[in-house]
Structures are given as C-alpha cells and as structure tokens.
Amino acid sequence: MGQKNTALVVGATGVVGRNLLRHLLSQEHWDVVSVSRRTPDVAGAYRHLSIDLLDLDDCKAKLEPEQGITHVFFSAYIEKEDWAATVAPNVAMLVNLMDAIEPSNPGLRHVNLMHGTKWYGNHLGPFKTPASEDDPRHMPPNFYYDQQDFITARQKGKAWTWSAARPHAICGFATGNPMNLVMVLAVYATISKALGLPLRHPGSRDNAKALFQVTDTAHLAKAVLWMSTSDQAANQPFNITNGDIFRWETMWPTFADYFGMDLAEPQRINLPLMMADKADLWSRLVNEHGLQPIPFESLVGWNYGSFVFTPEFDVISSMTKARQFGFHDVIDSTSMFLRQFDQLRTERVIPTL
Numbered sequence: 001m002g003q004k005n006t007a008l009v010v011g012a013t014g015v016v017g018r019n020l021l022r023h024l025l026s027q028e029h030w031d032v033v034s035v036s037r038r039t040p041d042v043a044g045a046y047r048h049l050s051i052d053l054l055d056l057d058d059c060k061a062k063l064e065p066e067q068g069i070t071h072v073f074f075s076a077y078i079e080k081e082d083w084a085a086t087v088a089p090n091v092a093m094l095v096n097l098m099d100a101i102e103p104s105n106p107g108l109r110h111v112n113l114m115h116g117t118k119w120y121g122n123h124l125g126p127f128k129t130p131a132s133e134d135d136p137r138h139m140p141p142n143f144y145y146d147q148q149d150f151i152t153a154r155q156k157g158k159a160w161t162w163s164a165a166r167p168h169a170i171c172g173f174a175t176g177n178p179m180n181l182v183m184v185l186a187v188y189a190t191i192s193k194a195l196g197l198p199l200r201h202p203g204s205r206d207n208a209k210a211l212f213q214v215t216d217t218a219h220l221a222k223a224v225l226w227m228s229t230s231d232q233a234a235n236q237p238f239n240i241t242n243g244d245i246f247r248w249e250t251m252w253p254t255f256a257d258y259f260g261m262d263l264a265e266p267q268r269i270n271l272p273l274m275m276a277d278k279a280d281l282w283s284r285l286v287n288e289h290g291l292q293p294i295p296f297e298s299l300v301g302w303n304y305g306s307f308v309f310t311p312e313f314d315v316i317s318s319m320t321k322a323r324q325f326g327f328h329d330v331i332d333s334t335s336m337f338l339r340q341f342d343q344l345r346t347e348r349v350i351p352t353l
C-alpha cells in the first residue's frame with residue numbers, strides 16, 4: 001500500500017480505540033486523527049479532536065474542516081445498564097459522525113464498525129455455537145443491528161465500503177474502561193493475594209467448565225486494518241477472536257502460578273458487591289508499591305467481570321469466514337494473559353507481590 005491514508009480513530013480513549021491508535025501509529029503510510037471527549041494517553045504523531053459525538057453541532061464544527069479522511073475506525077461506545085437503552089445514543093454517535101464527515105471527505109474509502117458477540121445474543125442466554133456471521137438475528141433491540149443497517153443503507157451508491165468486527169471479551173492494556181477482562185483478572189488476583197486468600201474462579205463450576213474465547217487488542221487491530229483495506233472483505237462483518245478456545249478451569253492454575261498463589265475451588269461471588277469495599281485496600285497497595293494512582297472506581301468494570309463469569313454455556317464464534325477471506329493470525333490466549341499481566345506490572349498498574 002504505497003498511497004497515504006488518513007485514519008479517523010473514533011473512541012480513541014477506549015480499550016479498542018487506544019490500542020487501534022497505537023497500532024496505526026506503528027504503520028507506514030497512515031496519518032492519524034483521533035476523536036473522543038478525553039485525550040488519549042497514547043504517545044505518537046497524531047492529532048486529537050475532543051468532540052462530543054452526541055452533539056451534532058460540535059461534530060460539524062470540528063470535523064467539517066477535516067477533508068482528507070480516507071478510513072473511519074468507529075469504536076465509540078456508550079454503556080447503559082439497560083441494553084435496550086444503548087440503541088439511541090450509540091446510533092446517534094455514528095449518524096452524527098457520518099453527517100459531519102461525509103460531505104467534506106470525497107476521498108473516504110472505508111468505514112469500520114466495532115461490534116461483538118452480543119450480535120448473536122450471548123447477553124440473552126445460550127446461543128448457537130460456533131456463531132457464524134450469517135446466523136439469524138435475535139429479537140431486537142440490539143444497537144449493533146441499527147448501526148450496521150444504517151451504514152449499509154448509507155453506503156449504497158457510494159465509493160466507500162464498510163466492514164464490521166465482532167470480537168469477544170477484548171483484552172489489552174487500558175485503564176478506566178468499563179469492559180476490560182484483563183483488568184478484572186489482574187486486580188481480582190492482586191486483591192485476593194493481598195488478603196491472604198487462595199485464587200478462586202469467581203463464577204460457578206459450570207461457568208468454569210464452559211468453553212470461552214477472548215480477543216487480544218493488538219490482534220483485533222491487525223484484523224481491523226486487514227478488513228478495512230482488503231477489497232475482498234468489503235461490506236462484510238467478521239468474527240474476530242484469538243482463534244483458540246479454552247475453559248476457565250484450565251486457565252486458573254496458570255494464573256495461580258503466575259501470581260504465586262494457591263488455587264482453590266471455584267466460588268461464585270458477586271464481584272461488584274464484593275469489590276465495593278476494597279478501595280482502601282487498593283490505596284494501601286498503591287502507596288506501598290508505588291503504583292499508578294488510578295481511582296479504584298475507574299480501575300476495573302466489576303459488572304463486566306460478572307457478565308463474563310455468570311453464563312453456564314459455551315461462548316464460541318466461528319473464525320472460518322475471516323480465515324477464508326484472508327486473515328490467518330492466531331493468538332495463544334494463555335500466553336496473551338501472562339504477557340498482558342506482565343505489562344500491567346511494568347506499567348505499575350498492579351504490584352509484583
């Protein structure tokens with residue numbers, strides 16, 4: 001790809017967005033502009049635009065002057081306790097963005113959407129596994145459907161194309177995000193160890209035995225770049241996971257070794273409730289070990305931990321389509337977790353106890 005592209009990374013402070021930003025900054029032939037309300041804590045040569053995507057006037061004022069955008073990577077996301085309530089704001093952000101950039105960017109070539117396994121209804125209960133991209137939709141609401149329907153309709157007759165990634169349980173270095181499994185695991189293990197407890201899977205035995213999958217952020221970034229620049233992948237959704245599957249019951253012994261802890265039987269706990277009184281303990285660890293002073297309330301999304309450790313059914317997406325269309329990378333999830341724990345130690349987010 002000799003030609004220069006300009007990426008607009010939307011949702012650049014998110015667990016997906018900031019790692020996509022990092023990946024694009026490491027690539028040749030890409031200029032990068034980022035969008036979110038906060039400024040990303042990512043070093044590198046890019047411009048950041050602080051925009052509230054729910055405010056169309058703000059979008060137009062700051063995005064209309066941008067006239068060289070070739071690729072949009074949309075991973076902005078607004079979390080609501082009620083999944084149905086996620087539809088209106090998450091669709092509005094995408095519509096406002098497209099209304100602001102499309103007229104002034106005739107060179108636009110691609111819009112990538114960031115979706116996930118909730119497309120298949122894993123938040124509702126057991127679903128057909130492995131889930132395939134053309135499986136029938138579940139009963140809406142689901143904002144992924146509305147976003148994809150919007151972008152499919154908007155793309156008709158245009159020179160640009162779209163794609164959508166469907167990852168699961170994204171794991172990568174990021175703090176202050178509601179959905180980051182690595183932070184749940186690392187902080188939960190650290191707190192258990194500081195309390196002198198053995199390491200326990202915090203879900204039921206059936207949850208520990210079910211098959212599960214995760215997606216490494218760097219792997220996801222490579223996949224997104226692939227699907228956004230491959231002609232064959234145009235106008236398609238793709239499942240993107242590490243490409244392996246595992247059971248939590250076989251993962252915890254490795255985690256216990258890593259953190260130097262005894263392993264005990266699974267015990268289902270309510271993570272948001274049980275972690276609610278651990279802020280003082282965390283402050284003590286921060287002081288004793290010189291950790292980054294990240295407020296405990298924004299360190300980990302414990303609700304997300306409950307979401308992962310509650311289901312007693314398999315969560316598996318088929319990676320066949322991505323492979324057939326040309327994306328062949330595979331990540332070993334066990335090594336990924338250990339590598340990411342190492343990074344959290346290096347960045348002084350968790351201590352080496």
Ligand SMILES: NC(=O)c1ccc[n+]([C@@H]2O[C@H](COP(=O)([O-])OP(=O)(O)OC[C@H]3O[C@@H](n4cnc5c(N)ncnc54)[C@H](OP(=O)(O)O)[C@@H]3O)[C@@H](O)[C@H]2O)c1
Binds near residue numbers: 017038177181
């Ligand atoms: N995390 C996972 O495990 C996971 C798994 C599967 C699928 N996904 C999907 O991946 C997508 C991204 O998720 P994520 O986990 O990266 O989310 P996240 O960490 O919560 O990041 C959300 C991003 O959206 C931005 N944003 C929110 N409201 C905004 C607004 N009004 N204006 C401008 N920017 C706004 C945030 O920036 P500011 O707050 O700075 O504005 C942040 O950069 C979502 O569609 C999610 O469903 C995530």
